[in-house]
Amino acid sequence: MTSYSPIVAAAIAVVSLGGCAPANQTAAHGDPIIATSNTGVIRTYEGPTSGVTTVNAPTPATLAALNSAYADLGIEVKLWNPQTGEVGNKNFTKMYRLAGKPLSDYVGCGMITTGQAADSYRVTMSLVSRVTPTASGSKIDTQLTAYAEDIGSSKGTLACMTLGNLEGRLHDLAIKHLGG
Secondary structure, eight states, X not given: OOOOOHHHHHHHHHHHHHTXXXXXXXXXXXXXXXXXXXXXXXXXXXXXXXXXEEESSOHHHHHXXXXXXXXXXXXXXXXXETTTTEEEEEEEEEESEETTEEGGXXXXXXXXXXXXXXXXXXXXXXXXXXXXXXXXXXXXXXEEEEEEEOTTSOOOEEEEEEOSHHHHHHHHXXXXXXXX
16 A cells, blocks of 8 residues: 655645635626537526517517618518517528628537537528517517538538527617617
8 A cells, every 4th residue: 555645645635625616706697607518518597598688669660670680680581470579580591600700609509520510510590589568668589499410411410509699689789770
């Protein structure tokens, strides 16, 4: 059996316990909580999701502002239903970039040998906003779903998760169109 001096044993204990020390920072309510895995980045939130925004504007004006915001992002509006308050596109594809940014800024589809799958694969998305009236205006709830596929192979598709950035950017543009 190997014998260690008390100083070496103490040093080993300190190093071993250092990994158990609590973090100095805690996430504030609503701050993003980010977890990684070998298949990509998953982002969740404590509190309201980034896909929900409340504005001081009536539903028809909010729908019109969203329609313009979709155009600003280069997403063709194929779903327009003022009766249900829905606007968006349930099936569009992009490769590499969307609205001047890499697709990986908006969706996490995992890593491949060359980097983020979203930046190399064809990404098929559904981006739909639903506007509902509130006492002081309207609530916008935007949902993004996506999957990626390598068009150079027949490996199938990869599920993608939203990072919340596209929904937030869409809402910011809609608020801008509302004059806010």
